[in-house]
Amino acid sequence: MRSENIALENLNDIVNFCHKHNLKAYLTTNILVYDNELKLMRKIIEESKRAGIDALIVHDLATIETAKEFSIPFHISTQCNVSNSLSARFYEKLGAERIILARELSLERIKEIKRNLTKTEIEVFIHGAMCTSISGRCYFSQDICGSEEKSANRGNCEQPCRRRWWVREESGNEYIYDGVRFMNSRDLCTIAHIPKLIEANIDAFKIEGRMRHPHYVDIVTKTYREAIEAYYNQTFTKKKVGWWVTELKKVYNRGFTPGFYFKRMTEEDHQHISPTNLSHFRYIRVGQVDKYDSNTKYATISLDNGYLTKDDDLIIMGNNTDTYIHQEAKEIRYNGKFVNKTPRGTKDEEVKIELKIDDTAIGEGSDKVYVFTDKTYDKKVYSL
Template structure:
């Protein structure tokens, strides 16, 4: 992402239509207990996770009930909440045991479930009244009358369809007193969200029951009359969408009335979660502190770029995406950095950090350390040792603890990344 190094003054498009001044919630994905802890540590007000049943990310490292309890306890230390996705469209056999499962979520301290199927919505309201029920984006809610319907059904929050425009959001908020949650960052569906059946057709994995194989990201040939019509050597094509990124448009989102900024990515890495949450946290806080003098800082955009997996756009917020907003050629890795290590502890007197290796690194390599609130610095690694003091020529063993001298102080859960 090319940008100026100068902060940019942003005039919100909806400044005259402001419906709220409360700080919006920053809602982050957590595909595992470790990712939950990083998301909360880096500034998320709430996280959404998947249990081992009834969710749409069956391939994620989904949470057991005991892991949920631990995650809830950790989040509570930061004043954060934990939501659980129970957002499948259920066949009859899927509903066996759902009431008991919802009671377990309530007992574990989960703040809310995210549901699409009316059977799950109604069951939760009946058997687990302390659980809030948030309507999933799978319901494709795109008009204020539908929002009003779900409010009247007792739901305090609606997660809007990714296809909703900024004008529609502002109208919904003006006409219905209900919380609106909106995806602001992450992967987009090349179909109307949740309505694709390619996965079912090609692999017998049901997208709406947690089995999406992301067939839009596959490579395809084009045939007519059983013959390829592509030129020799021509690249096979994909049908995937570019990713969503609204870091440049925080004022519009807040002033249109969005109550929860949702980041997609329960399958993404710790580095992605920490980087993206960190950037949005700073931008939201800066705008809420002084809306009239808010400036877009280039380092926030840079942080997003360091974790981006695909080209970025603004989705449906301002216009309907056209052909240029999809990815047809083989994708190149956009992010110029990779997760190298996480800080476990820091000896201030010696200036030595103990880091846990996540990807190989070696002496002489340029790395960047960063932490919550925008703390970051770049340095070149000197010689380093293992935990017993033995010098190493490369840190190649996953989860190995390494002693590294740092140019500046660092803190536990700070991340060290390397330039690719």
Template sequence: MTITLSREELLGTRRRKLAEPELLAPAGNLEKLKFAIRYGADAVYIGGQQYGLRSNADNFSFQQMREGVAYAKKHGAKVFVATNIFAHNEDLPGLKDYLSELDRIGIDAIIVADPAIIETAKLAAPNVELHLSTQQSTLNWQAVKFWKDEGVHRVVLGREASMQEIETIKDHVDIEIEVFIHGAMCSSYSGRCVLSNHFTDRDSNRGGCCQSCRWKYDLFISEEELMTASYSDRLVEEGENPFTMSAKDLCMIEHIPELIRSGVDSFKIEGRMKSIHYVATVVNAYRQAIDAYMRDPYNYELKQEWLDEIGKAANRPLNTGFFFDEPDHEDHIYTPEEKPQAYDFAGLVLEYDAESGYALIEQRNHFKPGQEVEFFGPDHTHFKQIVGEIFDEEGQPLDAARHPLQRIRMKVEQPVNRFDIMRKRI
């Protein structure tokens, strides 16, 4: 559909001077970093092996950071490192050396929540920007001004900020603002979960969240009876599904015009532990939407294909979080949800021979002749076909591509490019 702007919206756009936002993508490892940038990210955020909130991700060594920074700079992108734990005393030794190394590597910014890390970074990493983490739950312009006065270069607002609050902050404080526009939402306030600590002794604010809100729960008559209760003591009747405290995922692909007009400087996608397929698909959809609006904001058209692409990477039902109203019972998942049709990353295009029409593809998940697959890529590759004959690199026919990272050749019905993804419906 075409988006028509009201007079008030046009005036607001002019007042804030329409500027293209940064598209910031997650990168759980070096390969995901490259895919995020190839598929349209202006910047990526990664985790090191200390001081970050995703201890279970494939976090970066210093050498991998150097490779990532070199790749990003070659493609005009930036790299941020999450150092956003709330530190205990035992976390402080070695902090200065760690931050100094990030500075030497050429990291553009660190995402930080703890004042101790902020103050240490000012001395140890003077060339690295300070981006205040969403963990600080910053939601008003006076708090944003406080952090600006403390030397912070950018504030990542709490996920609880509304669109109106964002606009007020931008009107009052001249500082970069970053907001999450896509990905998982936390049932706790700005991710300050204590359930994970209580149930599993894994500290969610030191990188150990066990996602206890996603578990399935039963209700019993009383706490005293819990250990000896029989099935008949449950308040959930037999045959009914256990419930969760799981929030629906955030998706703002339908509201790119409002986000850009609000003055937000950086659009952040959640998901350092998500798959390459998720990163490439979601980043590419938002890249297209942002570019289309910036080319012609007065005749912007929301395309169904962008919504379809987001659906192919969705893990849960989607909503708009806190941007336009307060989430209620309809924004949580209490029973097993209806998931969108899932897709697998089946193969990565390495080479394409235009004369023969054959592509060299690196297998990522099992596929075989007769299956329908879909190709997509950052250069607008997008088509479906049935897999025909496949061959190994020596030209021997195969009945399936079943070995991890196996290289096969197959004929493709349209031209493809290096780094295009082949996916299949699960």
């Protein structure tokens, strides 16, 4: 389950939604732009201006020039790999409101760049996927796929670095890491170092989450928000760090590394065994929403792939709706009575239940109900 790119006609509604909830809306326009795409790029920026976007995240100088023409604030993308003070000051003179620094910088180098800027803000990545071949500038995917559209520089990397590789040089020698994922970096995780990052006078923290599942965004942002607030409340402890890391490990991850903040990355910072998710938790679809009563706040749900138990960690969302609800199963009714566990539903024999929903943002007929769990239940019914 992944997010999708937004449609241009929905941009105005999305910006309004963000502003209604006191959030800033930034539009990422950081791919390389070719001549035949300049009109489309201009149209996107025009629509962004009309929608009231707060800033564009940019890479190509043509995009920067057009953003300035429409007087839209712009942030320099990590695609520009700003790694020193001179480069940072160049973009400051161009009018950049913020610079998203390269992931490959140490904390000391970040501090040095910050000291040499007068008004431009800096932003750094604190969590998410890492690239081995210089963030966002890698041509490995394009070369392997034989298409310039399958490129990190075009926002469409096929991630061949996550695969197993057998390396043999022309004389026939093979390397000891043959058959392992020697380019597969672990995910960046800095939850334990939030105090040091805040004290470095960094203006904004960035979580890599483009195209991520809403539940991933929910858990990761909430966890880091708790860590940041704990710092300012003077309640940040090692015990809490352990709990936060446990929460982060529940959602998609390739194992964790602090990245380049305190040392150069080594073999220990790569995940050689698994190409993708190390989390033991999975999303188990157990049914779908039939209808919702806004007066009683109960949803009627058809279970066709398992059962619900009181206190199950639930996610309700739809493929083509805006619904995203994350809550525990607190009040479950079956045949008009409260139950701690429902009968098992199957495709041949669905079970109708009623579930108390905490949020009114729910659709009917297309919203699916998932249990988020590390339990296997009955393998004949649940596909993990």
